[in-house]
Amino acid sequence: ELKVEQNPLFLSMQEGKNYTIYCNYSTTSDRLYWYRQDPGKSLESLFVLLSNGAVKQEGRLMASLDTKARLSTLHITAAVHDLSATYFCAVSNYQLIWGAGTKLIIKP
Amino acid sequence: ETGVTQSPTHLIKTRGQQVTLRCSSQSGHNTVSWYQQALGQGPQFIFQYYREEENGRGNFPPRFSGLQFPNYSSELNVNALELDDSALYLCASSLRQGNAAQYFGPGTRLLVL
Numbered sequence: 001e002l003k004v005e006q007n008p009l010f011l012s013m014q015e016g017k018n019y020t021i022y023c024n025y026s027t028t029s030d031r032l033y034w035y036r037q038d039p040g041k042s043l044e045s046l047f048v049l050l051s052n053g054a055v056k057q058e059g060r061l062m063a064s065l066d067t068k069a070r071l072s073t074l075h076i077t078a079a080v081h082d083l084s085a086t087y088f089c090a091v092s093n094y095q096l097i098w099g100a101g102t103k104l105i106i107k108p
Numbered sequence: 109e110t111g112v113t114q115s116p117t118h119l120i121k122t123r124g125q126q127v128t129l130r131c132s133s134q135s136g137h138n139t140v141s142w143y144q145q146a147l148g149q150g151p152q153f154i155f156q157y158y159r160e161e162e163n164g165r166g167n168f169p170p171r172f173s174g175l176q177f178p179n180y181s182s183e184l185n186v187n188a189l190e191l192d193d194s195a196l197y198l199c200a201s202s203l204r205q206g207n208a209a210q211y212f213g214p215g216t217r218l219l220v221l
Contacts, residue, residue, distance in 0.1 A: 042198060043212040088150055095164050096210065098150035
């Protein structure tokens with residue numbers, strides 16, 4: 001059974017700091033997704049990572065994938081308040097299996 | 109290009125009732141997936157439809173059923189509602205079945221009293 005674990009589940013940080021969210025999964029998969037969800041809103045696609053060593057960057061967010069370690073990271077550089085949200089990783093195994101989410105609060 | 113839409117946005121039902129939620133997929137997408145997201149949790153896969161056929165199902169009882177229509181829009185039906193069915197129900201559409209990137213609608217928030 002494919003399981004996806006994210007950590008931390010909650011993160012409070014100051015603007016301008018860097019931090020990393022981790023996503024571990026239990027079996028092989030060919031695709032990993034990162035999504036953002038604002039309170040009471042739907043899910044917004046951030047990144048799709050397709051292969052080992054894949055790295056994608058958008059603004060202050062950078063995602064990477066290590067399929068051998070079954071690990072993906074979402075790195076936040078010089079955080080700003082607008083990045084406050086819950087971030088989910090999801091792994092494809094015919095269906096999408098989701099992590100529990102990381103609630104990120106960025107304080108001015 | 110029209111995105112994924114869902115209706116209604118909010119709904120209140122009582123235990124034992126039945127509910128139908130609707131989803132219009134993004135233009136050109138032929139696959140629709142439904143998810144249940146309880147408060148403070150990640151989405152849970154309910155099922156997926158591809159070209160009007162169920163194409164995979166998560167760990168949900170048979171009282172959760174669905175349909176996909178020729179225009180690729182979809183319905184989620186839940187019979188005999190239980191309190192634990194209270195959640196945000198998300199519909200996502202994609203270009204093809206399997207592992208394609210999914211685009212989510214705004215969701216329907218269901219409260220069962």
